[in-house]
Amino acid sequence: MLPNMNNSFTANKSLDAPVLLLLCHNLYIEVCLLTKSLVVKSNLLDFVSRALSCTSLGCTEGMQLAHQRNGRHFCDELSRIWGRKDSSWKITGRSKVFKTRSATLAVGSSRIPVTQKFLYEGDGTLTEGHIDFADMRQRTKIPQGDLFTVLEASTPEHIKQAMGVILDIEAEAAAKVSMKPGLIKALTLLRDNKVKTALVTRNTRASVKAFFDLIGPEWEGLFDPVLTREFPFVKPDKRLLLHVANEWRVYPSTLLMVGDSFEDVEVGNAAGTATCLVAGGGNEKPGVKVVTPAGAVATFIVNGLDQLSQMLEEGDDALKLGWPARQAAGEDIGKEGAPAPGLDFLDWCISVGAIRMGGASFPRMGQYAGGLATSDVTGSKILHVGCGAGGLTKTMCSQGMQVLGVDLDITATTRRGLCAVPLVGPKRELASGSLSIARESGTYEVVLIQGTSEDLRDSPGMRRWWHPQPLRELMTVLCEQSCPPSEAGSAQQRGTLCADVQIKDGQINPASIFESLQRHGLTVHAWQIIKSKKGDEGDRVLRLAAMRSTL
Structure with a gap:
């Protein structure tokens, strides 16, 4: 079957031949035993993305594709869509070949995708939480926000005091640890179907040992790897789950992160996994309605492990892949399972060397209190202009960066325990002195303009931040050079301005900005x-990173 690549055509399971072969110049794709309808248009990359998403869903027995011309660019595009470079890419001459196999396992009358791997958070998800978080917050003097994120930006004295309290409370909870209803049934289901399972937790190794002592040593082999807070990357740092995906040699989109807190969901959404929130966890208080922040909305919610097991056995429609795979397959991604707005821009800034991640998620906590990893590689010191509700700000903080948010209204940001200060002076303007409070903390290696705040984004000063008056104010907080190589673990870098600009056709010339x-x-x-991603068809976004010209 040799279709005309200039026209659309449909391939479905009614095909007589089990193999569909596409030939276009020197590019060929072979899809074996295709069992899900696909509409293939002239955009061949879109077709491959859709086909790969079907493979991850267990809808094909196998797939092989090779590219003889411009293979590196083509395969790099696939790697970009799926968020990582898979070790199964093989280079042969001028071609790259990717192979993946997927099957489905029968469980009674149900089918569980073998490519769905499971990541479990520990306390509160697999075990009953015997921790009074209200008491913990009172004793640690952290009334709101993620405990680790708040402490990382606190004083050495506060870090030591609070971590001492947390360790005492955790030790008491470990002595009373008990299983969640449905735990053994869920673990048996995963073991019998040979589903890869990992345990990622911010608890200590001692707490994990207490868990395995409770359920029996025979279950230790099911969880591989087991990553506690002694590991360099901890929630909500997405590098934690990307590490697991790399260890298993799978795409993050095929993982399911199961947890009971916002941080469990945030780490999964940021990494591109599907996320399952077990209701009744650490972010919930009796009688209090908790507003779920952007980036922390789970792909789906369950009341307990019994419900999750039932969904797996029945192949519930709510069981989905992570957002990168669904987006590549043409699905319109809403809030469910989506990362914090601006994550793609942050990843781009990191990829071009404008922003530096820390070598550990919370190095200051490890330095002053112990129990967490430290690192000689410090993250960038960043001023986040237009921090909005703080979703992207928190993401940066969890990756070892030192971040201060700035916005007209910082209520939502500070409610999450993040460091933020308001703009000063005329409302909705970025004028002389607007960043005076932010300047009290010194200058910054990176000034990031990526706003989720509608008020600030629509202000005259921010819509044209490259105009003389607002740009002069931004320059007052941008340092002339970053920290020395001995501290950063990398080459010395000048202060950098990172920004994205909405461009409508013909209205803004990028050359004038440069x-x-x-x-x-x-x-x-x-x-x-x-x-x-929003707006009219002709709308574009200009991303840029600009360094100081002189030291």
Whole structure:
């Protein structure tokens, strides 16, 4: 079957032949035993993305694709869509070959995708939580926000005092540990179907030992790896789950993160896994309605492990892949299972070397209180202008960066325990002195303009931040050079401005932005124009990173 690639066609399970072969110049794709309808248009990359998503769902027995011309670009695009470079890419001459196999396992009358791997959080998800979090917050003097995120930005004295309290409370809870209803049934289901399962927790090794002592040593082999807070990356740092995906040699989209807190959901959404929130966890208080922040909305919610087991046995429609796979397959991704707004821009800034992640998630806690990993590689010191509700700010904080948010209204940000200060002076303007409070903490290696705050994004000063007046104010908080190589573990870097700009066709010329930056002593060293996810068809987004021209 040799279709005309200029036209659309449909392939479905009614095909007489089990193999569909596409030939287009020197590119061929072989899809074996295709069992799900696909609509293939002239965009071949879109077809491959859809086919790969079907493979992950267990809808094919196998897939092989090779690219003889421009293979590196083609395969890099696939790697970008799926969020990682898979070790099964093989280079042969000028071609790259990718192979993956997927099958389904029968459980009674149900079918569980073998490619769905499970990541469990410990306390509160697998065991009954015997921790009074209200008491913990009172004793640690942290009334709101994620405990670890708040402590990382606190004083050494507070870190030591609070971690001492947390260790005492955790030790008491470990002595009273008990199983969640339905735990053994869920573990048996996973073991019998040979489903890879990991345990990722911010508890200590001692707490994990108490868990295995409770359920029996025969279950230890089911969880591999077991990562506690002594591991360099902990929730909500997405590098934790990306590490597991790399160890298992699978795409993050095929993982399911199961937990009972916002941080469990945030780490999964950021990494691109599917997420399951077990209701009644650490973020919930009796009689109090908790507003779920952006980036912490789970793919689906269950009342307990029994319900999750039932969904797995019945192949419930709520069981989905992570958002990158669903998006590549053409699904319109809403809030469920989606990461914090701006994550793709942050990843781009990191990829071009404009922003530096820390070597550990919470190195200051490890340094002053012990029990967590430390690192000689410090993350960038960042001023996040337009922090909004703090979703992206928290993501950066969890990756070892030192971040201060700035916005017109910082109520939502501070409610999450994040460090933020308001703009000063005329409302909705970025004028001389607007960043004076932020400047009290010194200058910053990176000024990041990526706002989720509608008020600030629509303000005249922020819509045209590259104009002389707002740009001069931004330059007052941008340091001339970053921390020395001995501290950063990398080459010395000049202060960098990272920003994205909404561009409508013909209304804003990127060249005028570059010229303005150059006049104010900034040199653009990386830029990219992409299609806007919102707005009209002609809308584009300009991403840029500009360094100070002189030291």
